[in-house]
Amino acid sequence: MNDPYTVLGVAPNASDDEVKKAYRELARKYHPDNYHDNPLADLAEAKMKEINEAYDEIVRTRSGGGGGSSYSSYTSSSSSRAGASSDPVFAQVRAAINAGDFARAEQLLGTSSSRNAEWNFLMGSVCYKKGWVDDARSYYQRAVSMDPGNGEYRQALSYLNMGGYPYRDSGYGPPDTGLDACDVCTSLMCANLLCRCR
Amino acid sequence: MFGYIRPEAGELKVKEFGRFRACYCGLCHELGRSYGFAARFILNYDFVFLAMLLWRGAPRYETRRCAVSPACGRCVCASSPALERCAGYSVILAYWKLCDSVADEGLFASLGARLKRFALLRPYRKAAARWPRFDEAVKSKLTELNGLEKTGETSLDRAADKFASLLSAAAEDEPSADAQRAEAQLLYHAGRIIYIADAYQDLGEDMKRGRYNPIASRFGLRAPELSAEERETVRLSLENSLGLMASAFELMPSNYWSGALRNIICVGMPGMCRQVLCGTFENRREGAPRLRGRISAQQIGDEE
Numbered sequence: 001m002n003d004p005y006t007v008l009g010v011a012p013n014a015s016d017d018e019v020k021k022a023y024r025e026l027a028r029k030y031h032p033d034n035y036h037d038n039p040l041a042d043l044a045e046a047k048m049k050e051i052n053e054a055y056d057e058i059v060r061t062r063s064g065g066g067g068g069s070s071y072s073s074y075t076s077s078s079s080s081r082a083g084a085s086s087d088p089v090f091a092q093v094r095a096a097i098n099a100g101d102f103a104r105a106e107q108l109l110g111t112s113s114s115r116n117a118e119w120n121f122l123m124g125s126v127c128y129k130k131g132w133v134d135d136a137r138s139y140y141q142r143a144v145s146m147d148p149g150n151g152e153y154r155q156a157l158s159y160l161n162m163g164g165y166p167y168r169d170s171g172y173g174p175p176d177t178g179l180d181a182c183d184v185c186t187s188l189m190c191a192n193l194l195c196r197c198r
Numbered sequence: 199m200f201g202y203i204r205p206e207a208g209e210l211k212v213k214e215f216g217r218f219r220a221c222y223c224g225l226c227h228e229l230g231r232s233y234g235f236a237a238r239f240i241l242n243y244d245f246v247f248l249a250m251l252l253w254r255g256a257p258r259y260e261t262r263r264c265a266v267s268p269a270c271g272r273c274v275c276a277s278s279p280a281l282e283r284c285a286g287y288s289v290i291l292a293y294w295k296l297c298d299s300v301a302d303e304g305l306f307a308s309l310g311a312r313l314k315r316f317a318l319l320r321p322y323r324k325a326a327a328r329w330p331r332f333d334e335a336v337k338s339k340l341t342e343l344n345g346l347e348k349t350g351e352t353s354l355d356r357a358a359d360k361f362a363s364l365l366s367a368a369a370e371d372e373p374s375a376d377a378q379r380a381e382a383q384l385l386y387h388a389g390r391i392i393y394i395a396d397a398y399q400d401l402g403e404d405m406k407r408g409r410y411n412p413i414a415s416r417f418g419l420r421a422p423e424l425s426a427e428e429r430e431t432v433r434l435s436l437e438n439s440l441g442l443m444a445s446a447f448e449l450m451p452s453n454y455w456s457g458a459l460r461n462i463i464c465v466g467m468p469g470m471c472r473q474v475l476c477g478t479f480e481n482r483r484e485g486a487p488r489l490r491g492r493i494s495a496q497q498i499g500d501e502e
Contacts, residue, residue, distance in 0.1 A: 131438070
């Protein structure tokens with residue numbers, strides 16, 4: 001196993017608070033919720049496991065053998081499609097999607113004769129997994145309008161509409177909300193004018 | 199459709215900015231060295247990004263003069279495998295894009311493109327012989343894209359997929375399979391963003407000239423005006439790809455350029471997308487990245 005301090009990116013003499021902060025930062029970044037329906041979810045999960053183990057290791061050595069206290073809930077939320085399919089073909093499609101075999105899922109859907117709500121939902125899922133968000137949204141919307149009572153379809157659509165991975169939370173603020181040079185200059189000029197009024 | 203991948207210079211550290219400029223100049227010198235003077239004109243920011251992404255280890259710096267800074271020269275990255283690769287890739291892509299414009303336009307309109315293509319013919323042959331796999335990928339994907347354009351493809355994703363997979367073909371020879379997957383996803387979504395942003399940017403021009411535009415045919419537009427809801431749909435596609443790109447970046451091993459790369463992915467590109475959507479993005483002809491004053495080799499710093 002790698003050095004736990006290297007994994008968390010802190011110095012070995014860092015304080016407990018610093019370690020905790022670094023851990024929380026990384027855990028937030030690689031949280032399974034951020035990789036929901038992301039083809040790289042397995043890599044993020046492995047990373048998350050590594051971080052948890054590193055944190056537990058540090059806590060254990062520092063407390064002299066006490067139990068670890070990483071957020072165990074973070075590791076155990078691998079999502080699975082729990083929808084029930086009445087059609088055996090759709091069950092196969094769901095299995096193919098979960099296995100990451102999108103070509104097979106698409107082929108099965110292409111040969112299926114029905115074009116019901118579930119078909120649209122599964123087409124949408126395949127598109128979404130491929131990163132084809134626009135097509136996925138159209139299929140999900142069709143699925144929801146054909147079967148408005150289905151929670152699974154509605155949840156998929158609302159998740160898509162939220163926009164996926166929160167890339168903004170990475171230490172940078174969005175550039176357009178900051179002060180720009182002109183703002184600073186104009187306020188300084190105004191201040192200057194006021195100061196000169198005697 | 200080049201020049202969309204750029205850093206937000208105001209958010210870069212001076213050190214990172216100096217390195218970024220050295221990489222830009224390094225790529226320009228590499229193009230000149232390997233493919234002759236004419237090839238230096240195809241230089242663009244997108245391939246600087248690719249070079250930084252594919253870089254292994256730390257760069258060597260050297261001082262070199264060129265036509266832009268003839269007097270005392272600039273601190274530039276010395277030749278490296280990543281620069282060689284990106285120089286070759288950019289020649290291949292530029293050549294095939296020119297072939298595309300020659301085929302699309304009439305005899306007189308395409309005269310400029312024909313001349314440029316002629317100038318790039320020898321460099322292209324050299325690059326294609328060195329990087330046959332990328333050449334093959336570009337050729338086949340652009341042919342498929344042409345086919346979709348001819349039939350007036352109405353799915354934005356299907357059209358964008360061709361350019362995106364073309365770019366993700368640049369991800370190869372990674373040390374581990376995991377890193378390769380992450381890199382391919384990152385480049386795929388970079389390609390998607392470029393394609394969609396470019397389509398949005400060219401909407402008016404394309405419709406005026408009666409050319410295929412993926413956004414126009416996605417929404418069945420008659421005039422180059424999008425409703426608020428349609429714009430929101432495009433924004434959502436860009437936003438999702440930005441997210442998938444960033445999520446892939448976080449899973450790649452960090453390298454010498456991580457600071458500048460994070461800036462491009464998390465600030466530069468989202469900013470570019472916002473500007474494109476509200477119509478304030480200017481795809482100006484880029485010179486070397488500018489900053490008042492000179493940045494010395496010491497300021498670039500090699501302590502990391």
